[in-house]
Amino acid sequence: MPRNEDTPNRVGRGSGPSRAELEAARDKVVPDVLAEDLDVLFCGINPGLASGAAGHHFANPGTRFWPALHGSGFTPRRLRPDEEQQLLALGLGITNVVERTTAQANELSRAEAVEGGRSLRRKVGSFRPRWLAVLGVTAFRDAFGDRGAKVGPQAMDMGDTRVWLLPNPSGRNAHWQLGPLTEEFARLRRAAGLPDRRGGR
Template sequence: MTRFTPAELEAARDRLVPDVVADGLRVLFCGINPGLMTAATGHHFARPGNRFWPVLYRSGFTPRLLKPSEQGELTSYGLGITNVVARATARADELTPEEYHEGGRLLALKVARLRPGWLAVAGVTAYRAAFGDRTARVGPQERTIGATRVWVLPNPSGLNAHWTAETMAQEFTRLRVAAEETRPVTADPCR
């Protein structure tokens, strides 16, 4: 893994990281916003302590442990990645309530256009802020975006000590099973 100096990481602040998406995915994973390591590398969930990639593998979404640099392979598994807020920051607490609200609005438009079977937001606090749902808990939500179901996952950041990799993998597995039981929304309703 490339090592970045503090100055190189700081230079990545406010950069945008392209989504990994396609129409009709089984699951569109949604992070809070890119961290500086993600922005510096251009790869989602790139910080070494982030548990997204190991948990994705442990839960059976991918047949092997992918590196962040292999994120392009996700669409071949019917998976994608986006963020609630596009701009990179060192910490999520640097985001404003207005950014979360606008991010939720733009995310809903993106989901309506891409029509994944499930939108999986990684972080209950981010979901609550983006969609104004103060009572949301980890797990499936009542809310839908068009025909897309919504699931809130625990934040895979290494800073989230409330969830272990094992308990996080169990929640990701629940989503994987649900996603296997539902078909993604397609352009042709006869499919």
Template structure:
């Protein structure tokens, strides 16, 4: 995820990375479609979602009970066997999420809405409340389940798993992800 300290990148390498896309890991009818903000530079380099070593997505996914073991970013395709998938609000790789423009967030929200309507996951889980607020024009959104839905797809906003998000520990993130897991398994919201 962006926001991780990803080291110096030359201008030529940055241009090459910005031209790369990281394919979605999606299928129709998923239990949960996780949505990151946009690929960080490490993710763009490696071609796997949440690939920066400081990102806590994979440890939190396991700690919250979504996966029976901690997956590596290179094993992202296994998520489909658990009814899970990954996409992003914006496909453009950056060193930090704050490099995206408001227009990119809004366009990403529009494209994501179309994708969700087509794929029909039970839940859309956006990691990053600020990104969700901008992309969907909901300035009052908070972490947790949202009133808004996309068709029959419910929406949950999760904390950003970036290592720079010091407000959330691995344990408190795992608790919030676990609340979503319980709801996605038919438990109370």
């Protein structure tokens, strides 16, 4: 399983939480950004240590989630992790396949991913987003047992919720640079029928 979205590449002065703070963040849970009937619920693999330390999703400066979210037109400007609650007013939310924080996603067992997939189905059934967007191909394959899953719309639905698979936005995912990643986010936005919220676009 690939590195999760927001594990820092380095730790030092001025680069965010200290090493001790990051270690203390292991196995924490970052609260979902969630409400009923969202347009799109974005689902990461699991929170990294930076997110555990900050208490916000996608908190590592190297993550490309926030740039791609704005660049694709989902948000009117690039939000900071501590502004994540503003997503709800835009019909967007964030959750994870597995709740507990780790330094790398490969610290999760396949059994955790499978159980995370079951929990995610229950959560989607309760909150009924129009779209679920899972961020990470390997995580999706492990959680739902679909070894052939590829980026884009999925044949599977969860009740009335349609499912879209997006690339992992980690800065370490060399297969997807920011431009193509942003375009995949934009494909989802257009499929969901949402406006381009960037000013002047």
